[in-house]
Amino acid sequence: xxxxxxxxxxxxxxxxxxxxxxxxxxxxxxxxxxxxxxxxxxxxxxxxxxxxxxxxxxxxxxxxxxxxxxxxxxxxxxxxxxxxxxxxxxxxxxxxxxxxxxxxxxxxxxxxxxxxxxxxxxxxxxxxxxxxxxxxxxxxxxxxxxxxxxxxxxxxxxxxxxxxxxxxxxxxxxxxxxxxxxxxxxxxxxxxxxxxxxxxxxxxxxxxxxxxxxxxxxxxxxxxxxxxxxxxxxxxxxxxxxxxxxxxxxxxxxxxxxxxxxxxxxxxxxxxxxxxxxxxxxxxxxxxxxxxxxxxxxxxxxxxxxxxxxxxxxxxxxxxxxxxxxxxxxxxxxxxxxxxxxxxxxxxxxxxxxxxxxxxxxxxxxxxxxxxxxxxxxxxxxxxxxxxxxxxxxxxxxxxxxxxxxxxxxxxxxxxxxxxxxxxxxxxxxxxxxxxxxxxxxxxxxxxxxxxxxxxxxxxxxxxxxxxxxxxxxxxxxxxxxxxxxxxxxxxxxxxxxxxxxxxxxxxxxxxxxxxxxxxxxxxxxxxxxxxxxxxxxxxxxxxxxxxxxxxxxxxxxxxxxxxxx
Amino acid sequence: xxxxxxxxxxxxxxxxxxxxxxxxxxxxxxxxxxxxxxxxxxxxxxxxxxxxxxxxxxxxxxxxxxxxxxxxxxxxxxxxxxxxxxxxxxxxxxxxxxxxxxxxxxxxxxxxxxxxxxxxxxxxxxxxxxxxxxxxxxxxxxxxxxxxxxxxxxxxxxxxxxxxxxxxxxxxxxxxxxxxxxxxxx
Numbered sequence: 100x101x102x103x104x105x106x107x108x109x110x111x112x113x114x115x116x117x118x119x120x121x122x123x124x125x126x127x128x129x130x131x132x133x134x135x136x137x138x139x140x141x142x143x144x145x146x147x148x149x150x151x152x153x154x155x156x157x158x159x160x161x162x163x164x165x166x167x168x169x170x171x172x173x174x175x176x177x178x179x180x181x182x183x184x185x186x187x188x189x190x191x192x193x194x195x196x197x198x199x200x201x202x203x204x205x206x207x208x209x210x211x212x213x214x215x216x217x218x219x220x221x222x223x224x225x226x227x228x229x230x231x232x233x234x235x236x237x238x239x240x241x242x243x244x245x246x247x248x249x250x251x252x253x254x255x256x257x258x259x260x261x262x263x264x265x266x267x268x269x270x271x272x273x274x275x276x277x278x279x280x281x282x283x284x285x286x287x288x289x290x291x292x293x294x295x296x297x298x299x300x301x302x303x304x305x306x307x308x309x310x311x312x313x314x315x316x317x318x319x320x321x322x323x324x325x326x327x328x329x330x331x332x333x334x335x336x337x338x339x340x341x342x343x344x345x346x347x348x349x350x351x352x353x354x355x356x357x358x359x360x361x362x363x364x365x366x367x368x369x370x371x372x373x374x375x376x377x378x379x380x381x382x383x384x385x386x387x388x389x390x391x392x393x394x395x396x397x398x399x400x401x402x403x404x405x406x407x408x409x410x411x412x413x414x415x416x417x418x419x420x421x422x423x424x425x426x427x428x429x430x431x432x433x434x435x436x437x438x439x440x441x442x443x444x445x446x447x448x449x450x451x452x453x454x455x456x457x458x459x460x461x462x463x464x465x466x467x468x469x470x471x472x473x474x475x476x477x478x479x480x481x482x483x484x485x486x487x488x489x490x491x492x493x494x495x496x497x498x499x500x501x502x503x504x505x506x507x508x509x510x511x512x513x514x515x516x517x518x519x520x521x522x523x524x525x526x527x528x529x530x531x532x533x534x535x536x537x538x539x540x541x542x543x544x545x546x547x548x549x550x551x552x553x554x555x556x557x558x559x560x561x562x563x564x565x566x567x568x569x570x571x572x573x574x575x576x577x578x579x580x581x582x583x584x585x586x587x588x589x590x591x592x593x594x595x596x597x598x599x600x601x602x603x604x605x606x607x608x609x610x611x612x613x614x615x616x617x618x619x620x621x622x623x624x625x626x627x628x629x630x631x632x633x634x635x636x637x638x639x640x641x642x643x644x645x646x647x648x649x650x651x652x653x654x655x656x657x658x659x660x661x662x663x664x665x
Numbered sequence: 666x667x668x669x670x671x672x673x674x675x676x677x678x679x680x681x682x683x684x685x686x687x688x689x690x691x692x693x694x695x696x697x698x699x700x701x702x703x704x705x706x707x708x709x710x711x712x713x714x715x716x717x718x719x720x721x722x723x724x725x726x727x728x729x730x731x732x733x734x735x736x737x738x739x740x741x742x743x744x745x746x747x748x749x750x751x752x753x754x755x756x757x758x759x760x761x762x763x764x765x766x767x768x769x770x771x772x773x774x775x776x777x778x779x780x781x782x783x784x785x786x787x788x789x790x791x792x793x794x795x796x797x798x799x800x801x802x803x804x805x806x807x808x809x810x811x812x813x814x815x816x817x818x819x820x821x822x823x824x825x826x827x828x829x830x831x832x833x834x835x836x837x838x839x840x841x842x843x844x845x846x847x848x849x850x851x
Contacts (some may be wrong), residue, residue: 139684151830153819158739160747254795283837324835325851451843455851481807492812500787500808501722507822509723509812510826511849 105131105355106660107394108377110362111408113211115549115629116398117340118649119252120356123396126657129353131390133379135399136207139186139204139214141317141341145331147182156182171195173204175594178215183329186215186543189541194547196536201550202593203402209299209358210341211400212596213642215329218306218337219484220260220497221639222251222271225520231635234478237430237527238605240634241615244271250647258646260304261458270463270639276310278303283450284487285460291576292462296421298464298472301441304458304484306337307643311458316343317526321577324454335474337457359383363545365395365420366627367413373624373665374420380543394624394656394665398649401431401630402533405601406548408612408619408627409535421612421619430527430586431552433637434595436587438562439483441518441568444579451489451512459486462519462572464638466564477560479526481638483569485519517578521565522639526557531592552592597641599630622663626652682849685801702738706745706753709776711760714767718804719811721783728825731811734818742808759803766800767792817851 106128109119117130123130138144150606152158165179171190173179178187188205195203206212209331225244232239255274264272281289281303289301307321316465319342328337335342347356359382366374368387376389395405405428411420419427467473468481490513499505531552539547566583573581592598605611608620614634619625630641637644659665685703704712719731731737744756767775771782791804815821822828827844840846 122771149830151819152817153822156741157747158814158817162747163749280836286837309682325830393679430788440719449840451833451840452833452837453829453843455849456835491816496742496812498793500791500793501724503726505726506723506726509816510728510847560829 103131103390105129105390105392107131107358107396107656108133108390109181109396109398111211111375111398111400111404111629112207112209112340112345112356113398113400113629114213114216115211115338115400115645115649116211116396117344117348119398119626119628119653120354122345122650122653123394123657124348124351125352126359126654126661127351127353128394128657128660130348130355132348132354132356133362133390133394134209134211134356134358134376135361135382135403136209136358138340138358138522139209139331139637140350141346142331142552144249145279145333145560147185147330148165148327148333150182150330164280167326167428168192171202172204174591175204175596178204178329180329182327183215185609186329190652192367192542194539194541194548196539196549198549198551199461199553200591201533201552203548203550203598204593204596205400209356211346213338213340215332215597216339216642217640218308218328219461219640220255220258220262220273220305220307220643221274221461221467221482223247223637223639223644224267224269224271226269227635228637228639230479230637231527233377235480236635237529239605239633241604241606244257246615247644247647249649250651253650254643256332257309257315258343259309259319260305260307260643261303263302264301265302265463266422267300269465269468270482273305275305276308276312276432279306279458280311281460282452282456282487283447284444284517287444287446288460288487288517288572288576292572295575299462300491301460301462304461304486306458308457309336314338314343315347315460317341318348319343322457326455326457328457351534360388360434361545363410363541363543365397365411367411367415367420367622369413369415372415372622374622375393380545382503382543385543390558394660396582396638396649396653396656397625397627401598402548402599404627405533406535406546408602410546416622417424421602421622423608423621424610424612426529426610426646429529429532430600430603431533431550431592431598432525432527432600433592434522434597434632434636434638434640435558435562435592436520436522436526436595437553437589438523438565438584439485440519440566440573440581440583441516442573442576444487444515444517444522444578447515456486459484460519466561468651474564476564477557479524479557479561479638481521481523481561481565483519483565485517485582487515487517488513489513495521517573519569521562521569522638522640523558523561523565523594525554525592525636527603527635528552531562538664550593554592556591597636599633599641602627602631603634604622605634616655617648626656627651669839679789704737704741704758706741706761710764712741713775714764714778715740715807718787718807721780721787722808722811725817729820731815734815734820736811736814736818739814743814755799756803758784759799763800763803771820822850 323338366376409419462483464480535546723731
């Protein structure tokens with residue numbers, strides 16, 4: 100097919116691709132944005148957004164057909180819910196292989212996982228960027244907090260993040276809209292932790308929701324507290340590529356968005372020592388196309404971006420584009436979680452809430468940040484997410500069999516419960532990897548991905564503390580029926596949907612794939628700005644960091660382009 | 666079913682409204698008519714027993730009974746379309762056992778069973794605390810499924826429970842003031 104020339108090509112339309120598209124287009128670059136899946140139009144394609152349980156067949160229960168087609172996605176237990184399952188892939192159509200179990204949760208459509216993300220938005224801190232160097236793990240991050248701080252601000256002001264500034268060194272302040280209010284039980288817990296534990300604090304979850312005013316995009320407005328975010332928000336209240344960055348890119352007139360474009364190779368030009376073209380297979384027509392550009396942003400999400408680099412072999416790069424170090428595909432990380440505690444709160448029986456908040460509480464990291472916080476058993480740390488709520492019916496229901504008394508009880512709320520789950524940092528380990536299997540091809544004739552990774556000793560040691568400290572907090576608050584948990588079954592990597600680290604940044608091309616501007620060390624017109632660049636995982640939810648690094652890299656690329664350096 | 670439109674036309678989906686006799690009678694016209702409806706998973710006798718049991722569990726008061734919101738039609742379809750093969754097999758077998766137990770204890774003719782027979786069945790064979798068995802498990806399942814189906818029915822969700830599809834705000838307040846002591850349906 101005929102070649103078409105662009106200034107830049109962005110591969111992927113999720114949280115990173117949307118930001119790359121916006122920043123490049125706003126800098127005046129003619130940009131082709133490639134998405135492997137179908138179009139999802141903001142509002143128009145959120146067909147379940149306003150459905151109540153009685154509007155869904157069988158009350159919205161997951162059908163055997165969905166479980167059969169999406170058996171790996173179903174490991175989460177929630178993404179196969181009929182209200183949102185259309186935003187997640189069919190595992191039979193998109194197979195992968197597991198030497199060790201890996202829960203690879205994917206959304207192949209315009210907007211990617213930005214439509215269904217958890218929206219928790221926390222900055223990494225100087226402690227995180229220095230960690231690898233200080234404790235001699237893997238390689239050093241090539242940047243420090245001061246390099247990325249202005250880009251965090253840039254992103255936060257644009258997308259809208261609600262939260263409360265605490266002035267903590269381990270969790271930097273952000274550009275916040277007003278925080279979500281804690282409900283009375285959460286407030287009680289906050290007061291108790293402040294009184295009983297002098298090393299930690301409870302704060303409202305920092306979430307990418309508009310809580311006041313508006314933000315740029317397709318008519319974005321304030322959160323209506325429906326908590327149906329995973330269906331797509333008709334108010335555009337939470338940030339997604341579809342409601343925010345892609346419309347901004349489109350408004351410049353510089354963006355060409357092309358769905359159904361499965362990128363399988365980036366062509367390296369030996370003469371110019373740079374990437375020259377991107378090859379795609381059209382997902383509908385099955386025809387191959389080639390597009391030329393001066394700059395390529397690879398934002399297909401961690402595993403697909405790494406796969407594309409691995410498939411992009413050439414004489415110069417026989418092991419995959421930019422893979423002189425042999426680290427491509429290695430060091431895969433995800434946060435480990437589903438460990439914590441829950442308890443019953445006996446007070447506040449006369450209290451209830453109005454509105455369904457899209458976020459609860461957060462307890463920032465308090466381990467290994469100096470002084471008395473240091474642990475002998477593990478390095479790095481974890482934060483907790485959680486919330487308090489009333490159960491949907493009175494506890495009396497369990498004791499009754501039938502009749503008007505039972506009927507009355509099922510219509511009354513039950514007592515308050517509170518729960519937290521830790522999100523722990525995972526160390527990069529060269530032995531944790533993904534690679535391609537050319538013997539098992541997908542329906543487009545492309546190699547499938549094989550995972551071979553698991554959490555290590557440091558993570559397992561950390562989990563003991565994650566459970567114990569959660570129990571301790573609830574007991575010290577005087578809550579009842581305190582139960583710690585550590586869900587071994589949910590312990591496989593991937594379930595956090597924070598897969599990262601397979602094309603890491605570093606100072607040295609011999610030990611890393613990307614430099615401090617997310618450029619491939621040895622092919623500088625290719626930038627990789629999704630989770631694959633992460634040199635360490637920290638314990639914070641990573642999407643905000645992907646956005647900040649993408650914005651920084653895109654503005655750097657645009658400047659280099661204008662100066663004729665790219 | 667035009668029930669939703671009918672209710673909307675008389676302004677019932679606007680917020681918290683207590684069901685009035687008019688509403689109940691409107692509702693009755695939409696509920697399962699055992700003469701017209703045929704089960705898709707259970708057999709006729711089993712569905713008749715289920716119809717009788719769900720109204721013992723959730724009887725009519727100033728709000729509708731389980732059958733007035735079509736709980737059995739819903740559950741029968743749910744058994745068929747949602748449950749996996751193992752679960753369906755267990756249900757078929759255990760419903761058959763339940764029918765045998767009912768016939769041997771009370772009456773060979775299902776239509777002759779009385780409310781007291783069913784109360785006796787639930788009193789003696791639904792074991793809430795202690796060692797359970799398949800019949801008890803089935804009866805407990807019927808109880809929990811009936812509660813679930815009742816609470817997510819359109820009428821109960823919009824008019825009996827507190828319904829607030831677009832809250833617009835989020836705060837803590839007094840239970841009585843917010844919902845009159847009821848749970849939110851969403």
